[in-house]
Amino acid sequence: xxxxxxxxxxxxxxxxxxxxxxxxxxxxxxxxxxxxxxxxxxxxxxxxxxxxxxxxxxxxxxxxxxxxxxxxxxxxxxxxxxxxxxxxxxxxxxxxxxxxxxxxxxxxxxxxxxxxxxxxxxxxxxxxxxxxxxxxxxxxxxxxxxxxxxxxxxxxxxxxxxxxxxxxxxxxxxxxxxxxxxxxxxxxxxxxxxxxxxxxxxxxxxxxxxxxxxxxxxxxxxxxxxxxxxxxxxxxxxxxxxxxxxxxxxxxxxxxxxxxxxxxxxxxxxxxxxxxxxxxxxxxxxxxxxxxxxxxxxxxxxxxxxxxxxxxxxxxxxxxxxxxxxxxxxxxxxxxxxxxxxxxxxxxxxxxxxxxxxxxxxxxxxxxxxxxxxxxxxxxxxxxxxxxxxxxxxxxxxxxxxxxxxxxxxxxxxxxxxxxxxxxxxxxxxxxxxxxxxxxxxxxxxxxxxxxxxxxxxxxxxxxxxxxxxx
Numbered sequence: 001x002x003x004x005x006x007x008x009x010x011x012x013x014x015x016x017x018x019x020x021x022x023x024x025x026x027x028x029x030x031x032x033x034x035x036x037x038x039x040x041x042x043x044x045x046x047x048x049x050x051x052x053x054x055x056x057x058x059x060x061x062x063x064x065x066x067x068x069x070x071x072x073x074x075x076x077x078x079x080x081x082x083x084x085x086x087x088x089x090x091x092x093x094x095x096x097x098x099x100x101x102x103x104x105x106x107x108x109x110x111x112x113x114x115x116x117x118x119x120x121x122x123x124x125x126x127x128x129x130x131x132x133x134x135x136x137x138x139x140x141x142x143x144x145x146x147x148x149x150x151x152x153x154x155x156x157x158x159x160x161x162x163x164x165x166x167x168x169x170x171x172x173x174x175x176x177x178x179x180x181x182x183x184x185x186x187x188x189x190x191x192x193x194x195x196x197x198x199x200x201x202x203x204x205x206x207x208x209x210x211x212x213x214x215x216x217x218x219x220x221x222x223x224x225x226x227x228x229x230x231x232x233x234x235x236x237x238x239x240x241x242x243x244x245x246x247x248x249x250x251x252x253x254x255x256x257x258x259x260x261x262x263x264x265x266x267x268x269x270x271x272x273x274x275x276x277x278x279x280x281x282x283x284x285x286x287x288x289x290x291x292x293x294x295x296x297x298x299x300x301x302x303x304x305x306x307x308x309x310x311x312x313x314x315x316x317x318x319x320x321x322x323x324x325x326x327x328x329x330x331x332x333x334x335x336x337x338x339x340x341x342x343x344x345x346x347x348x349x350x351x352x353x354x355x356x357x358x359x360x361x362x363x364x365x366x367x368x369x370x371x372x373x374x375x376x377x378x379x380x381x382x383x384x385x386x387x388x389x390x391x392x393x394x395x396x397x398x399x400x401x402x403x404x405x406x407x408x409x410x411x412x413x414x415x416x417x418x419x420x421x422x423x424x425x426x427x428x429x430x431x432x433x434x435x436x437x438x439x440x441x442x443x444x445x446x447x448x449x450x451x452x453x454x455x456x457x458x459x460x461x462x463x464x465x466x467x468x469x470x471x
Contacts, residue, residue, distance in 0.1 A: 101202060103205060331369045
């Protein structure tokens with residue numbers, strides 16, 4: 001097989017990264033995007049009032065800052081500027097205090113009190129070699145380059161988050177902090193491997209912080225797009241592909257989920273492969289809110305004003321209860337809420353003296369339940385008077401999110417459930433490759449899955465280049 005030209009369908013972070021990787025290999029690449037702007041989950045818009053810039057989907061990017069793929073892209077030369085808050089994550093408690101993940105490992109150890117030494121014992125060796133570890137855990141399933149380090153991580157990561165929190169930590173704040181980190185998995189915290197997400201996100205906090213792009217997430221997409229074009233790549237927006245017959249190339253990479261791939265290319269795929277794609281499981285959705293604010297959120301705990309991201313959910317038990325529901329088709333009256341407050345650290349996000357905030361909670365896939373009141377009640381719980389600061393609000397339901405980005409099926413922001421069955425070999429055992437020669441999948445529905453890191457696109461493009469060269 002040889003290819004002098006290729007198409008990449010979908011200009012989300014994975015599609016952009018795949019296009020860049022192919023272009024660097026000397027292939028002429030055209031990147032087609034159905035929407036008016038590139039970015040996928042990396043889009044920024046005035047969702048509430050003029051001058052208030054809100055991230056439509058993804059807002060905080062620890063995995064992007066740690067990404068082995070992005071590390072090799074000169075994105076700063078293309079306009080990207082990272083802004084890291086003093087504290088990556090704060091988790092307020094009902095007694096008016098907050099437990100925090102400081103970027104400094106030792107400061108976090110100090111703040112965790114009697115649970116600090118155990119935290120240092122488990123997290124310290126991972127922090128010391130975080131680049132080696134990320135190289136392995138974000139790569140396809142293959143022989144690891146650092147097997148002992150990966151084995152150490154695996155011994156921590158394979159358990160349920162609830163078990164890890166209770167086994168390692170004796171204080172409620174430390175358990176709650178880990179539960180909040182693990183809840184990014186969008187899995188019940190009793191599920192095997194839910195702890196993996198807690199360790200990875202805690203690790204990124206110490207390694208690179210939890211930064212956001214100055215000016216909003218769209219700026220990361222714009223930098224990737226600019227770098228791609230500097231390599232000779234071509235971007236075409238407002239172009240929705242509905243059939244493979246529209247594409248005149250023998251190499252095509254799709255940054256879409258299995259559902260869209262079936263619609264576009266299903267007739268040219270074998271029956272057995274189609275059936276596997278049809279059985280692919282999508283996970284819970286999200287209900288998302290953005291606020292234009294008259295002033296900063298009035299947190300009771302002072303540490304919350306130093307954090308870019310807040311985890312609102314109280315104790316380990318409360319968070320576990322909230323995260324158990326979505327897969328059962330249930331919503332919670334006290335949902336676990338992830339909140340970002342970028343304008344505290346980035347003045348470009350709002351008019352002078354005003355602010356923005358972004359938040360979501362997990363809900364059943366495709367849920368039509370209005371979670372506005374429960375989400376705002378959780379913020380008010382830790383910041384009395386919050387509602388009085390609201391100038392305007394935007395609500396995006398799971399259906400709204402899917403309408404804006406077809407990859408967010410039922411509001412699923414990670415491209416499909418990331419449990420043990422679909423974590424390593426997704427969407428099938430062939431991962432990026434399909435039975436049709438020259439057709440590859442490069443979305444978050446392939447390993448290593450959701451989050452903004454570009455590694456799905458990077459891994460898929462490398463697989464394609466390897467197949468082309470015959471090596």
